[in-house]
Amino acid sequence: MNHRLSHPSSVIIVGGGTAGWMCAAYLAKQWGADTQITLIESSQIGTVGVGEGSTPFLKQFFADLGWQEQDWMPDCDATYKTGIEFANWTNSQRFSQYFHPFFTPLDQQTGELFFDSCQxxxxxxxxxxxxxxxxxxxxEMVRKQVTPQSTKLPGDIDYAYHFDASKLALSLKSFSKKLGVKHREGKVAEVYTDKGNISGLQMEQGDVLNADLYVDCSGFVGLLMKKALNAPFKSYRETLFNDAAVAVPTQHMSNEAIAPQTRSVGMDNGWMWQIPLTSRIGNGYVYSSDFCSADDAEAALRKALNVDDSVPARHLKMQVGRLEQHWQGNCVAIGLAQGFIEPLEATALMLVQYALYQLIEGVGSGKPLASAQQAYNQEMNRMFDGIRDYIAAHYYLNTRTDTAYWQACRHDMKVPENLQYLLDKWDSGACFETALDHLDSELVYLRPSWYCILAGMGRFNHLDANQKVPVHQSSLAHLDKLTAHYFSTQQRPSTW
Ligand SMILES: Cc1cc2nc3c(=O)[nH]c(=O)nc-3n(C[C@H](O)[C@H](O)[C@H](O)COP(=O)(O)OP(=O)(O)OC[C@H]3O[C@@H](n4cnc5c(N)ncnc54)[C@H](O)[C@@H]3O)c2cc1C
Structure with missing residues (x-):
């Protein structure tokens, strides 16, 4: 257990969803010919296949693979994303919607103005x-319907993507195979273990496969880590109540410009995503089965979208939480097998990517295995919990009184400690900058995101949430003036 780490000479990845193929592509790129990589997937079992939004971090992943946007975006029906619009998360007209943007260097000027105005x-x-x-x-890019690529903003612009998740997995698959990754179709029937390690995978066809390192990308089932190695799972259910989703695609209206944003709209027992791709709009209702049946959720989604039964719906269950240990023995879990928060801020693939970077760093560190694993597990737990805290804030800050679900989100949630700390400081009028600094090493979402959600959802306790007030016109004018030089106001679709 205390030997020093070096590249494994063989790796088996179980699972061919987006996580499995991201792992295959990245590990093949990093460890190259020194490591034989095999990916096993079972078409009988299939993949989750949803997951159509990303964070800006994914840009780095494609750059690491050496992919240009034109190499993959057209094949995956991809569009640009500059942020998320939230609507119907509150009870008030005044705070009925807000935008959570990705940030650019130019925002430094207007951002300070924003923080100061919030104060x-x-x-x-x-x-x-x-x-x-x-x-x-x-x-402003959403308002003017321009893409990050069609602006001339100075510096690196943070933007993300929308894409067809199944098509992205296929693109990664063909890329990985070109790098020498072996693909094995078939079901793992049994997992053999020996003193906390995986010692072999019995395939349904009868043969047994072995490797130095096993990567569990088997999805929610957690075949290697949860089932075979009995790794403990920390549920987030006391904080995040949603555990199911239903998805129904719709077509774009003709001549409709594609807005470079995800929409997240509050529903009676959860929220609906709307993600524009070039080929269709991905829509889904994420809800809590404690408050709503699958049939009712589907009916509510169809009604919201005005779509009849001729378009099939896809129902999904979600397991919300994370493993306590993500890397133990000779096995590391990545993707849904490792944990899932929920899709609200589209962070799942970001976690896959982050896990891969940490794994490469841990293996390359030359540390003893036990200390590399301890550092890895600690960092992955910080990431998961930090994202959970920010996601939980959306629910806890809601002010809706119309359904038992929204009231429960406010009153029955186990509020994460760091979230409670920030809210206490915000509500009491204490210096919020000091509060953010205090948690600096633990937070995943940073200063601008916290100001956006608190201001966007109207956490101003002394204000009458229904009072009509003037919009801060000077800020909008300032932004207009600032960006006019860089934006073309021509209508453009937000595709590559
Ligand atoms: C409703 C919903 C919305 C989401 N939205 C987003 C989003 O907007 N953005 C985002 O980043 N993420 C999102 N996600 C998460 C995203 O879908 C997943 O992180 C991503 O698809 C990766 O899944 P995976 O590869 O870990 O698992 P899966 O897709 O479930 O793949 C599991 C693989 O394991 C294989 N397998 C399992 N058991 C065996 C066995 N015994 N033998 C052989 N093979 C086996 C299966 O065949 C499959 O290939 C969403 C998830 C849900 C549920």
Whole structure:
């Protein structure tokens, strides 16, 4: 257990969903010819196949693979994403919607103005609304229907993608195979273990496969880590109530411009995503089965989209939480097998990517296995819990009173410690910058995102949430002026 780490000479990845093929492509690229990589997948079992939004971090992944956007975006029906619009998460007209942008270097000017305006409103020194969409370039891109690529903003722009997840897995598969990854179709029938390690995989066809390192990308079932190695799972169910989703695609209206944003719309017992691809719009209702049946969720989604039964719906169950140990013995779990928070901020593939970077770093560190694993597990837990805290804030800050679900999110949630700390500081009028600094080493979402959600959802306790107030026009004018030079106002689709 305490030997020093070096590249494994053989790796078996169990699972050919997006996580499995991301692992195959990245490990093949990093470890190259020194490591024989085999990926096993079972078409009988299939993949989750949803997961159509990303964070800006994914840009780095494609750059690491040496992919240009034109190499993969057209094949995956991909579009650009500059942020997420949230609507119907509150009870008030005044805070009925807001935008959570990805940030660009230009935002440094308007961002400070935004933080300062939030502070003024919070302390009662001002009354005009402070909305993130009036301060950040990403929102201006949505308003003007321009893509990050068609602007001439200085510096590196943070933007993300929407894509067809199944098509992305196929692109990664063909890339991985070109790098020498072996593909084995078939079902793993039994997993053999020996003193906390995997010692072999019995295939349904009868043969047994062995490797130095096993990567569990088998999805929610967690075939290697959860089932065979009995790795403990930490559920987030007391904090995040949603455990199911139903998806129904729709077509774009003709001549409809593709807005470079995801929409997240509050429903009676959860929320609906709307993700524009070039070929269709991906829609889904994420809900809690404690409050809503699958049939009712499907009916509510169809009604919201005005879609009849001729378009089939896809129902999915979600297991919300994470493993306590993500890498133990000779096995590492990545993707849904490792954990899942929920799709609200589209963070799952970001976690896959982050897990891969940490794994490469851990193996390359030359440390003893036990200490590399300890550092890896600690960091992955920090990432998962940090994302959970920010996701939980969306539910806890809701002000809806119309259904038992929304009231339970406010009253029955086990509020994560760091979230409670930040809210206490915000509500009490204490210096919020100091509070953020205090948690700096633990937070995953940083200063702008916390201001966006708190201001966007109207966490200004002394304000009348239904009072009509003027919009802070000067901020919008400032943003307009700032970006005018860089944006073309021509209508363009938000594809590559
Ligand atoms: C409703 C919903 C919405 C989502 N939205 C987003 C989003 O917007 N953005 C985002 O980043 N993520 C999102 N996700 C998460 C995303 O879908 C997953 O992270 C991603 O698809 C990776 O899944 P996976 O590869 O880990 O698992 P899966 O896709 O489930 O793949 C599991 C693989 O394991 C194989 N397998 C299992 N058992 C065996 C066996 N015994 N033998 C052989 N093979 C086996 C299966 O055949 C399959 O190939 C969403 C998830 C859900 C449920």
């Amino acid at each position: 003024q409103l919070r302390s009662g020194r001002a009354n005009a609304d402070v909305k993130p969409e009036h301060y950040f370039c990403a929102a």
